Amino acid sequence: MSPHIPYSGGRGRLFVLSGPSGAGKSTVIRGLRERRPEVMLSVSATTRPARRGERDEIDYRFITTEEFLARRDRGEFLETAEVYDHFYGTPREPVERALRAGRDVILEIDIQGAVSVKRSVPEAILVFIEPPSLDTLSRRLRGRGTEDPQSLTKRMRYWYDELKAKGAYDHIIVNDDVGEAVAALVRILDSQDHKKGPTT
Numbered sequence: 001m002s003p004h005i006p007y008s009g010g011r012g013r014l015f016v017l018s019g020p021s022g023a024g025k026s027t028v029i030r031g032l033r034e035r036r037p038e039v040m041l042s043v044s045a046t047t048r049p050a051r052r053g054e055r056d057e058i059d060y061r062f063i064t065t066e067e068f069l070a071r072r073d074r075g076e077f078l079e080t081a082e083v084y085d086h087f088y089g090t091p092r093e094p095v096e097r098a099l100r101a102g103r104d105v106i107l108e109i110d111i112q113g114a115v116s117v118k119r120s121v122p123e124a125i126l127v128f129i130e131p132p133s134l135d136t137l138s139r140r141l142r143g144r145g146t147e148d149p150q151s152l153t154k155r156m157r158y159w160y161d162e163l164k165a166k167g168a169y170d171h172i173i174v175n176d177d178v179g180e181a182v183a184a185l186v187r188i189l190d191s192q193d194h195k196k197g198p199t200t
Helices: 025-035 065-073 092-100 111-120 134-144 149-168 178-190
Strands: 014-018 077-083 086-091 105-108 125-130 171-174 197-199
Touching: 014 025, 014 111, 014 178, 025 105, 025 178, 065 077, 065 086, 077 092, 077 111, 086 092, 086 111, 092 105, 105 111, 111 149, 125 149, 125 178, 171 178
Parallel strands: 014 105, 014 125, 125 171, 171 197
Antiparallel strands: 077 086
């Protein structure tokens, strides 16, 4: 388990967004940052290859497995997870620096990582983004053109496990309409009351 991050009310707040691949998390976050550019989006490190159009240090920090494991052993990640046979992790130092400066920070990470972050930072606010239906999710994944049939089947099976875990999140946003989903996320960030419950 990652070491605890000191956290106090005078610091920035930590938001964690999770959801199935294809739920539209990145699109919702882009919409949020257009309206709240002061919010920092943490860039995760990963050992998976870059997809078409992805940029190093912008979408992910693409590193080798050897480098990832070495950095993990040095405690340089806030959380790590192994998903679809690749490693993902949140670099610790940029997040800590932003929180100390009073900036709100968003992590777009897997459910495994979200649970780990919640243990380290109990004040973290967890938001689950989900598509309106399984059919919608399948259509979005097929439309990306990045999944072969075997990989698509694997992702769809994983989606069921992710849905079982969404009850642990503080807020749930159904991404049926991107504009409405972005507005819901803005309301969560603007609110000082982060009680558990669905957000529409």
